[in-house]
Amino acid sequence: xxxxxxxxxxxxxxxxxxxxxxxxxxALAKAGAKTLITARDRGRGDAALADLRARSGHGDxxxxxxxxxxxxxxxxxxxxxxxxxxxxxxxxxxxxIVLSDRRETEDGFEATLGVNHLGHFVLTxxxxxxxxxxxxxxxxxxxxxxxxxxxxxxxxxxLQSTRGYSGMQVYSKSKLANIYFTTELARRLEGxxxxxxxxxxxxxxxxxxxxxxxxxxxxxxxxVIKPFILSAEQGARTSIYLASSPDVAGVTGQYFVKxxxxxxxxxxxxxxAARRLWKYSEELVADKG
Numbered sequence: 001x002x003x004x005x006x007x008x009x010x011x012x013x014x015x016x017x018x019x020x021x022x023x024x025x026x027a028l029a030k031a032g033a034k035t036l037i038t039a040r041d042r043g044r045g046d047a048a049l050a051d052l053r054a055r056s057g058h059g060d061x062x063x064x065x066x067x068x069x070x071x072x073x074x075x076x077x078x079x080x081x082x083x084x085x086x087x088x089x090x091x092x093x094x095x096x097i098v099l100s101d102r103r104e105t106e107d108g109f110e111a112t113l114g115v116n117h118l119g120h121f122v123l124t125x126x127x128x129x130x131x132x133x134x135x136x137x138x139x140x141x142x143x144x145x146x147x148x149x150x151x152x153x154x155x156x157x158x159l160q161s162t163r164g165y166s167g168m169q170v171y172s173k174s175k176l177a178n179i180y181f182t183t184e185l186a187r188r189l190e191g192x193x194x195x196x197x198x199x200x201x202x203x204x205x206x207x208x209x210x211x212x213x214x215x216x217x218x219x220x221x222x223x224v225i226k227p228f229i230l231s232a233e234q235g236a237r238t239s240i241y242l243a244s245s246p247d248v249a250g251v252t253g254q255y256f257v258k259x260x261x262x263x264x265x266x267x268x269x270x271x272x273a274a275r276r277l278w279k280y281s282e283e284l285v286a287d288k289g
Contacts, residue, residue: 001237004244007032010085010134011243012127014038014068014120015095017048020142020201023236024092028243029056036062036085038077038095040069068095068119069105071289078126087134088127090243093120094142096174102165107288110160112167116174121181121281122289135193136249139185140242143178143198143255143264150176153267156280179255179264180274181281186253187271195252197242201235202258 011028015021016037029035029052037052039045042065049063062084066077081088096116105114124139131137149172161170182198189196241259242248255264263269 001027001240003027003031003240004246005032006244009089010034010036010087011090011092012036012038012081012085012088013092013094014123016052017041017044019232020236020239021092021094022048022052023233024094024239024243025052025061026055027236027240028090029058029061031244032058033090034060034062034085036064036081038064038066038081040065040067040095067106068115068123069111071107071119071122071285073106073289074119074122075126075289078123081127082130085130088131088137089134090138090140091124091127091131092140092142092239092243093124093178094140094239095120096142098167098171100167102161102170107285109284110162110170112170112174113159113161113177116171117177117181118281118285120178122285124185131194132189132192137194138243139194139196140239141178141182141196141198142201142239143182144175145200145257146172147176147179147268148172148265151265151267153270153273154180154277156276159280176265176268177277179268180270180277182255183253183271184274184278187274189252195248195250197248197251197254197256199238199242199256200262201238 006028011033013021013025016025017039025035025037037048045063045065049061052061064077064080067073097112099112103111105111109118149169154173179198182196186196238256238259242256254261
């Protein structure tokens with residue numbers, strides 16, 4: 001795909017060590033952007049950085065290692081990003097997990113919600129002033145059509161899924177949370193020159209289910225559908241489009257599929273739920289890290 005010239009721009013891609021995150025980073029670096037990827041594992045991050053440098057032909061690429069499952073680690077990672085980047089033109093919140101069994105983060109949050117939503121919530125807040133100072137700037141959140149699996153919305157009485165756990169159901173709720181986060185952040189950033197959009201990348205052959213994240217029925221399901229799903233390069237196209245295209249320079253608060261704005265589920269259009277999740281998230285992370 002054609003990518004707009006990104007010379008002079010600085011881009012951050014979380015989870016840029018593999019899958020659609022790496023492909024997004026490669027495309028934007030090829031287009032001239034100073035590109036920084038994040039990873040939770042130093043070895044994989046270093047390998048991805050070498051791959052990114054070789055495939056993009058661009059020397060101005062960098063890596064920051066931190067864990068989205070730890071607010072203390074996120075704060076260290078954000079400080080490192082701010083130290084290395086005097087501007088942030090695009091933040092792509094791409095990293096995500098799906099777990100077959102219930103686990104908790106270092107801060108005691110259910111891990112899927114903790115990484116997929118709360119981790120990016122905290123990181124974005126820590127980087128937000130630099131992003132505003134770099135306006136016009138963009139925030140791109142990788143959501144999923146899986147949000148439709150949360151047809152009854154979020155259970156604010158049990159967002160930590162302590163009363164029952166289904167891996168795909170909890171994942172669906174975390175992707176719904178990504179859309180709510182996009183909606184409310186876009187509202188809060190009106191007039192700042194910072195746009196916020198989210199997307200469904202397609203069903204992509206990424207690292208989901210790797211490293212023991214998934215087992216049993218969930219792992220079997222991932223294997224069954226693998227021959228029918230997109231490559232990471234194909235799945236990255238909408239992230240790249242939202243990060244770079246002049247066509248969406250003034251567009252904000254939208255959900256995209258295949259480079260087109262689409263309506264998410266009716267539940268995902270609940271602005272009051274989006275505001276409620278924001279308040280809940282602020283309260284959860286307030287005394288952590």
